[in-house]
Amino acid sequence: MNGDVDVHLDLVRPEEQRIRVTMRWTPSTSRQILQFPLWTPGSYTIRDPVQHLHSLELTAATGPVSLRRLAPNQWLADHVDSIPHRLTYVVEARDLTVRTAFVDPEFASFSLAAVVMELDGCRWSPHRLGVSCADTWQVHCPLSWEGDGWRANDFDELLDSPVQAGPFHGQPFHVLDHQHTLLLMGDPPGGWPTTLKADVERICEATCQLMGTPPPAGDRYQLVIQMLDSGYGGLEHDHCAVLQFNWAALSKPDGYRQLLQLVGHEYLHQWNVRRLRPQEFRPYDYGHPVVSEGLWFAEGITSYFDLVLPLLAGTSDRSTLLQDLGDELSRVLMAPGRRVQSLAASAEEAWVKLYKSTVVSIDSQISYYRLGAASAFCLDVRLRQRGSSLAEQLRALWKTHGQVGRGFVRGDLTLLLKAIDPELAEDLDRWLDRPDSLPLQDIAGLIGARFDPVPLKRPDLGLTLADMNGRVVVKRAAVDGPGRAAALVPGDELIAVDGRRVGAAAEVSSLLRVDDPALITYARRSCLGTTKLRPVAGVERWCLSWEPAASSEQLFLRDRWFRFL
Structure with a gap:
């Protein structure tokens, strides 16, 4: 169909660790700018994947078309005709992360933001994707299958659809009345946990319960878990999440629960950040860093609830949640950077700090994931005092913004809080803008909890x-x-x-x-x-524990807080 973009990826020789890309389209204007994305949504730093691109050529029926480089990731084709064009290039694929491109003889895994070019005038045009690979391999992609390939409604949907390929099969799992696909890659030494699929279903259903809706992705959702010898993390998409976990972590006493928390974190992102998105990310700008303080909400709120989801799913208990929460809050209390960098600044500076931190960064910066989770805990307890909850406010923001594709700003959240407690709305502004302003000990005390120092077993040299x-x-x-x-x-x-x-x-x-x-x-x-x-x-860490002499008021609020929904 005229105006569509055809994308073909050649993985036939995986031992070369290269992806050969061919794109075909008919330009609608005589001046075409070709742009390779600089970053991947969900990973907020400039990674310059264009460094792995080479052998770029543009041809038309009339012959080769000259390209002039405008920037490291941009090329200009001037005076082109409105006839079919063919763009070819090669991407070196040797970086196995959830946001980059990797191919070897065992399997392929890549984010299309690290592979596919954005064509001038085609941002909102349908894109068709085809992949060639060995006959023994299967290709998995969360796009809709149409004819002999996959179809994306526009360039954004294409980039939001990671590709996995190899000699493995997906297996169905169910969340409420919707069928999803679970793709397990890798072979843990002790084997995959026998209850994994059932527990994943419980975690995902608990997430739907938290949000009060079925999964926004409906039946078109893929959960990819790569079990590797090292690595940890995940990347969210509208219809997919790609997770990496490592054998050593899985074998630890708390490792399996941490894997389920990671599943819950990325599954919750279907709502929070993918569809309930900070205003600055509507639409995405793949050619520049997009500064947004809303990342604290996107990741901090999600990080808080991923601790809670195993309890809601019935795979954990209250004492374990207290331990997990205590560990997370202890990391905040132990980070000297909280006295220097505010939560809003942490989110806004993610592009140049969080993802590029060094061993000395802890003295001047704080992760918006962790401080955001701590702020979410404080908000939740304070809202419980007023008969509300953080989950209730998240659901409200989802209805007014996420469901209708409307970006949110800080004022939208404070407006909700003002209707419940005007003082809390003012407190949130202070927590966001002022370093070291979060009253963690005081908030914990409201539910009869306290932080006890665990001394270092060795002298503290600093x-x-x-x-x-x-x-x-x-x-x-x-x-x-x-x-x-x-x-x-x-x-x-x-x-x-x-x-x-x-x-x-x-x-x-x-x-x-x-x-x-x-x-x-x-x-x-x-x-x-x-x-x-x-x-x-010195202090090694802080331990969150219950106050034995907690009052009836504290115990009542504690029980209300534990309900979470």
């Missing part, structure tokens, strides 16, 4: 040390820590403690005592120096 080829190197000196007070900085090599040579980071701690100054010999840019280091007693 230093992060690394072993590097028999050398002990400072990687971080904590703000206001003993190492900073001793004027040690990242890059320094620790040579000796009180005249005793050290060759491993563990040896440093073994030679030090709390409040006992020690003479540190170090090397900085090959020059030796000495300094006095006085270790202190």
Whole structure:
């Protein structure tokens, strides 16, 4: 059909780890800009996948068409005719993440945002997708099948549809009255959990219960779980989620629950962030970073509820939830960056900070996932005091914005809160805009919970040390820590403690005592120096526990909070 774009992906020689792309269309204008996406929705940083593209050629029936590069990811074809054109190029596919492209002889997994070009004037045109691969492989894609390929209504839907290919089959699972597809990739040493499909169904149904609606994706939903030797994460799509988990984590006591929490997190994203989307992401701009403070809501709210979903699904209990919540809140309390970066700033600076953090970033930044989850907990408890809940407000925002494709801003949420508690709406503004403004201890106290410090078993040096080829190197000196007070900085090599040579980071701690100054010999840019280091007693983490003397009012609110819906 005229105006459509045909996309064909060649995976026939997977050992080359390349995707050969062919795109065919008829230009509607004489000036065509071809743009390769700079980022993938759901992963908010510029990753420049164009670095993996080469062998770009544009031809028409009349012959080759010259391309002029406008930017690293943009090309201009000038004075083109309205006749069929053919664009070909190759994408190197060796990066196995949920947001990039990977092909090898075992399987292929890729986000189309790392593979397919955006053609001028075709953003809202239908795109047809075809994939060639070995006869023993099957191709899985959440797009609608039409004829001999898949059909996307527009470029956005195409990019939102990851492709998995290999010698494996999908298996159906059911959520309420809807049939989804579960695709398991990999082979855990101990095998896949025998109750996985049943537990996934329970988690997904609990998510629908939380949101008060059937799954927005209906019957066209694929859940992909890749079990690898390393890695953790997921990426959400309108009709799909691709998850990566690792064998070592699965074998830990809490590993299976963490996998189910990840499933719940990505499944909830069907509502929150995919369809209930911050205004700045309607529509997406694939050529530039899109700054939005709404990421705290998209990821923080979702991260809070993914802790809750196993309880709602009946695969966990209250004491386990308290442990999981305590671990999450402890990470916030232990992060010095919360005193520097606000929650709104954390979301807005995701493009240059969160995804590019280093070992020293903890001193100046805080994850909007974790601080957002902590803020969600505070909001939920305060709303419970007023007979409402965070889930109720999320459902309300879904009805007014998500269901109708309307982007939301902060004011839409505060307007809902004002109708319940004007003071809470003001508090949210403060929590978003001011660093270290979240009253976690006070909010926990409302439900009769408290944070108890768990002391470090070793002296706190205020230093992060690394072993590097028999050398002990400072990687971080904590703000206001003993190492900073001793004027040690990242890059320094620790040579000796009180005249005793050290060759491993563990040896440093073994030679030090709390409040006992020690003479540190170090090397900085090959020059030796000495300094006095006085270790202190430190806190390893904070443990959230119930207050034995909780009042009846606290117990009543605690029970109300545990209902979550």
